[in-house]
Amino acid sequence: MSNGGSTSQHNGAGENYLTAGYGLKSWLLTTDHKRIAILYLITISIFFALGGLFAVLIRLELLTPAGDLFSSDTYNKLFTMHGLVMIFFFLIPSIPAVVLLGGVDTGWTFYAPYSEAYSNTAVGLTAIGVFITGFSSILTGLNFIVTIHKMRAPGLTWFRLPLFVWAHYATSLIMLLGTPVVAISILLVFLERVFGIGIFDPALGGDPVLFQHLFWFYSHPAVYIMILPSMGVISEIITCFSRKRIFGYSFIAFSSLAIAILGFLVWGHHMFVSSQSIYAGMVFSILTMMVAIPSAVKVFNWTATMYKGTIIYQTPMLYVFGFLGLFTVGGLTGLFLGTLGLDVHVHDTYFVVAHFHYIMVGGAIMGYLGGLHYWWPKITGRMYSEAWAKLSAVIIFIGFNLTFFPQFLVGYLGMPRRYHVYPPEFQIYHVLSTAGASVLAVGYLFPLVYLLWSLAYGEKAGPNPWQAKGLEWTIPSPPPTYNFDVTPVVTEEAYDYESMPREAQFVIEP
Amino acid sequence: MSSNHSGVVAHQFDDAVQQRETANLGMWAFLITEVMMFGGLFASYGYYRWKFHDAFVEGSNHLDYLLGATNTGVLICSSFTMALAVQAAQAGKRKSTIVFLLLTMVLGLAFLGIKAVEYTEKYEHHLIPGHGFQVASAHPNLVELFFAFYFTMTGLHALHMIIGLVVLSILVSMAWRNRFSTDYYSPVENAGIYWHFVDIVWIFLFPFLYLIGRS
Numbered sequence: 001m002s003n004g005g006s007t008s009q010h011n012g013a014g015e016n017y018l019t020a021g022y023g024l025k026s027w028l029l030t031t032d033h034k035r036i037a038i039l040y041l042i043t044i045s046i047f048f049a050l051g052g053l054f055a056v057l058i059r060l061e062l063l064t065p066a067g068d069l070f071s072s073d074t075y076n077k078l079f080t081m082h083g084l085v086m087i088f089f090f091l092i093p094s095i096p097a098v099v100l101l102g103g104v105d106t107g108w109t110f111y112a113p114y115s116e117a118y119s120n121t122a123v124g125l126t127a128i129g130v131f132i133t134g135f136s137s138i139l140t141g142l143n144f145i146v147t148i149h150k151m152r153a154p155g156l157t158w159f160r161l162p163l164f165v166w167a168h169y170a171t172s173l174i175m176l177l178g179t180p181v182v183a184i185s186i187l188l189v190f191l192e193r194v195f196g197i198g199i200f201d202p203a204l205g206g207d208p209v210l211f212q213h214l215f216w217f218y219s220h221p222a223v224y225i226m227i228l229p230s231m232g233v234i235s236e237i238i239t240c241f242s243r244k245r246i247f248g249y250s251f252i253a254f255s256s257l258a259i260a261i262l263g264f265l266v267w268g269h270h271m272f273v274s275s276q277s278i279y280a281g282m283v284f285s286i287l288t289m290m291v292a293i294p295s296a297v298k299v300f301n302w303t304a305t306m307y308k309g310t311i312i313y314q315t316p317m318l319y320v321f322g323f324l325g326l327f328t329v330g331g332l333t334g335l336f337l338g339t340l341g342l343d344v345h346v347h348d349t350y351f352v353v354a355h356f357h358y359i360m361v362g363g364a365i366m367g368y369l370g371g372l373h374y375w376w377p378k379i380t381g382r383m384y385s386e387a388w389a390k391l392s393a394v395i396i397f398i399g400f401n402l403t404f405f406p407q408f409l410v411g412y413l414g415m416p417r418r419y420h421v422y423p424p425e426f427q428i429y430h431v432l433s434t435a436g437a438s439v440l441a442v443g444y445l446f447p448l449v450y451l452l453w454s455l456a457y458g459e460k461a462g463p464n465p466w467q468a469k470g471l472e473w474t475i476p477s478p479p480p481t482y483n484f485d486v487t488p489v490v491t492e493e494a495y496d497y498e499s500m501p502r503e504a505q506f507v508i509e510p
Numbered sequence: 511m512s513s514n515h516s517g518v519v520a521h522q523f524d525d526a527v528q529q530r531e532t533a534n535l536g537m538w539a540f541l542i543t544e545v546m547m548f549g550g551l552f553a554s555y556g557y558y559r560w561k562f563h564d565a566f567v568e569g570s571n572h573l574d575y576l577l578g579a580t581n582t583g584v585l586i587c588s589s590f591t592m593a594l595a596v597q598a599a600q601a602g603k604r605k606s607t608i609v610f611l612l613l614t615m616v617l618g619l620a621f622l623g624i625k626a627v628e629y630t631e632k633y634e635h636h637l638i639p640g641h642g643f644q645v646a647s648a649h650p651n652l653v654e655l656f657f658a659f660y661f662t663m664t665g666l667h668a669l670h671m672i673i674g675l676v677v678l679s680i681l682v683s684m685a686w687r688n689r690f691s692t693d694y695y696s697p698v699e700n701a702g703i704y705w706h707f708v709d710i711v712w713i714f715l716f717p718f719l720y721l722i723g724r725s
Contacts, residue, residue: 138543142536142539142540142543145535145539146532146535146536146539149535150528150531150532150535151522151523151528151532176539176542176543176546177542177543177546178546179543180543180544180546180547180549180550181546181547181549181550183547184547184548184550184551185550187662188551188554188662191658191662195639195640195641196640197639197640197654197655197658198651198654198655198658199554199655199658199659199662204651204654204655205562205649205651205652205654205655206655207557207558207561210554210557210558214550214553214554217550
């Protein structure tokens, strides 16, 4: 937010970061953070579509109890690819490459011994792919942390930072501390396969449970990498569309850090049934419950922000409502799973699948879409069609719940995950879920169309269509390459909405 | 570029001090990731050492602790010359910067040479895991596991040394072209921090792999 300002370079009138150069090289070798962001946006959107396609195929297969579309082998590859693409290339967005070269069928977790003894496809290549994306994660986290520490604009003290930045700071800490551990674990799997040495292979004395520890030490914190940025987006939008300063700024800021720290202490809750000691399980269970505290702090502060606010029902705010509801359901079912006894019953069932989709899809993607709609006018300089946007927000919410709520039920009844053949009494839930997935797919296609349409035909947005606070709304849309002609000096807290004159409160009519 | 910038301050920074502090913080943050990465390896090694204590002690006895100790001395000396290079760069002494950087490189290469001798010895004694591994032992698989860790850990460390040597050679050429000054020496400083870190990793590797439990 605060970078880049000190140069006195002048931008010609009408020139912005999108028109600064048109060649392929001017995009691929750019050092402008806004262009890099556009590259990320395009890349992750493509991967999202790809991951979604795998999901559709999975849901189609599950429409009937018999395995009629794919062999179990292909089905294994499908859900692995869905998990890998969505997690490593969309939710933790990073640089894609190698996963597309071959099928992998280990589950996204690469659990030994699946990844060693039974799996003869491209585990090695995929491991390299994840390793490369790991570097990308680490460097991104490093960049964010150093920038936030050392390159804030004058007057932008820690407690004047937008909460979006705090959320990214917490995310970056996790990327910095966690990613190297998964990198080394994946490297060990790679060495094991290439040189045939036994590190996790029980036949050679290795311990597969050690791999699970190493893997989840990163991969549990990684779920907070996926959700924290979305929480940051929610903080920005909710205060703007309630026309009220955020309630409990420092609590929201520190709860992000608390989530980041606690996130490193709960990995064992993925391993309650892995033969780890029961006492370890009890400690992990208690620590897992504690994650609910900072998460609830956030949800309560957001709702308190809306209290007595002037709530404006624009598209970004609809996604915030979606986030609050779905994240709460996902979070509470997380407590079910953190309870030792109950977890033994629902472990590896669709209950787990539904839980993490409520957090990841319900939470992270609501934040992603909300943020995309909120900053779209800033990124492109154009407004999208509000009516279509609202319609698709509603469709997505309905489709999502129809897809994943039945999975709680069928999971509780005993439907295990990762099976493509199942007893006929479960069919009704799978039919509901597949129907929901079709609705959801339609909801995702709409934004693709009306957002692209807006690029050419959308109304000009102007610098600040939402009358929002924050430095990015003080410069033209789309911004010039060097953002600020003169380094801005910050003199007030973030989200000082209440001191804005009443008549300036809002301009866009739905 | 505005006029108050000397040629070495990139456009996103206000001044040389901010640029140096930013670079230093970046290096320290990077080293945290390195600690976590080696930490994962050390934790796994520690777990197996506890679980298969006898086999790991047996494996440890196959290592040549004299060569290991020599290498420890070589690396400590290289850290000393590196520190001198940083000091010379801070003082703007071009010639001694180059000399000390070159000395550090020589010591780094000596370390890698000795390591290569050790690796060759292991190869001749069929102690390369997954590659015709043979050892007279009651549990050869577990001794092999020890050597898998030995090669992974020292190999990753050696890779860091090689990267360090590449960085040092770039610094020598930059110093040669007079790119450093009393205002701008953070590349040397940060390479120094990195170099010391790689040394410290070895200071932990040496006792864990070569010394403890040795008969």
